[in-house]
Amino acid sequence: QVQLVETGGGLVQAGGSLRLSCAASGRTFNTYNMGWFRQAPGEEREFVAAISWSGGRTYYADSVKARFTISRDNAKNAVYLQMNSLKPEDTAVYYCAVQTLSGRYYSSSDYDYWGQGTPVTVSS
Numbered sequence: 001q002v003q004l005v006e007t008g009g010g011l012v013q014a015g016g017s018l019r020l021s022c023a024a025s026g027r028t029f030n031t032y033n034m035g036w037f038r039q040a041p042g043e044e045r046e047f048v049a050a051i052s053w054s055g056g057r058t059y060y061a062d063s064v065k066a067r068f069t070i071s072r073d074n075a076k077n078a079v080y081l082q083m084n085s086l087k088p089e090d091t092a093v094y095y096c097a098v099q100t101l102s103g104r105y106y107s108s109s110d111y112d113y114w115g116q117g118t119p120v121t122v123s124s
Contacts, residue, residue, distance in 0.1 A: 001025075001026070001113075002024055002025060002026045002029075002032070002098050002100075002112075002113040003024070003025040003026075003113070004022055004023070004024050004025075004096050004097070004098065004113060004114065004115035004116075005022070005023045005115055005116070006020060006021065006022045006094065006095065006096050006115045006116065006117060006118040007020070007021050007022075007023075007118060008020040008021050008118060009093075009094060009118030009119045009120045010119075010120065010121070011121045011122075011123065012086055012120070012121070012122055012123070013122070013123050014086060014087055014088055014122055014123065014124050015085060015086065016086050016122070017082070017083060017084045017085075017086065018083045018086065018120060019080060019081070019082050019083070020036070020080065020081040020083065020094055020096075020118060020120075021078060021079075021080050022034070022036075022078060022079045022080070022081075022096035022115060023076075023077060023078050024077045024078065024079070024096075024098065025077070026077070029074060029077040030053060030054075030074035031053050032053055032098045032099060032100055033050060033051065033052050033053055033098075033099040033102070033103075033105065034050065034051050034070075034072060034079040034096060034097070034098060034099070035047065035048075035049065035050040035051075035096070035097045035099060035105060035111055036048040036049045036050070036070060036079075036081045036094060036095070036096055036097075037094070037095045037096075037097060037108055037111075038090075038092035038093065038094045038095065038120075039092055039093050039095070039117075040091060040092040040093075043092075045095070045108050046061065047061050047105075047106040047107070047108070048060070048061055048064055048068065048081070048094070049061065049064065049068055049069075049070040049081060050070065050099075050105035050106070051070045051071065051072050051079065055071065055072050055074070058070050059105050059106065061106075063089075064083075064090075067083065067084050067085045067086075068081060068082065068083050068084070069081070069082040069084075070082075079096055081094070081096075083120070086120075086122045087122060088122045088123065088124045089122075090120060090122050091120060091121050091122050092119075092120060093117040093118065093119050093120070094117060094118050094119075094120055095114055095115055095116075095117045096114075096115050097111035097112075097113060097114045097115070098111060098112055098113040098114075099111045099112065100112045100113075
């Protein structure tokens with residue numbers, strides 16, 4: 001069982017930055033791939049970014065590439081999402097998720113545990 005708690009969301013103006021954090025429980029955190037997804041009102045949940053268990057590989061949705069950076073600190077059981085140059089279309093609830101077995105990094109159905117989400121609102 002893994003529990004995830006996201007923090008760091010809030011209201012920011014377009015062009016601004018936010019850093020989301022996800023704290024995970026569990027002794028085997030450093031063996032799991034991690035991902036960030038988001039869901040805007042009335043939309044399906046979509047992939048944002050993912051990072052391998054070691055941190056050696058990262059993946060991004062085209063819509064956030066070069067603006068967002070995913071990272072992790074296995075000593076702290078934490079994963080982060082640095083979001084720069086935010087746009088109104090980035091407004092959504094952001095979720096972190098754990099992938100306990102290897103799977104498609106971009107597919108929410110291949111992730112096993114989810115946090116409760118943290119809302120991000122970008123005003124124009």
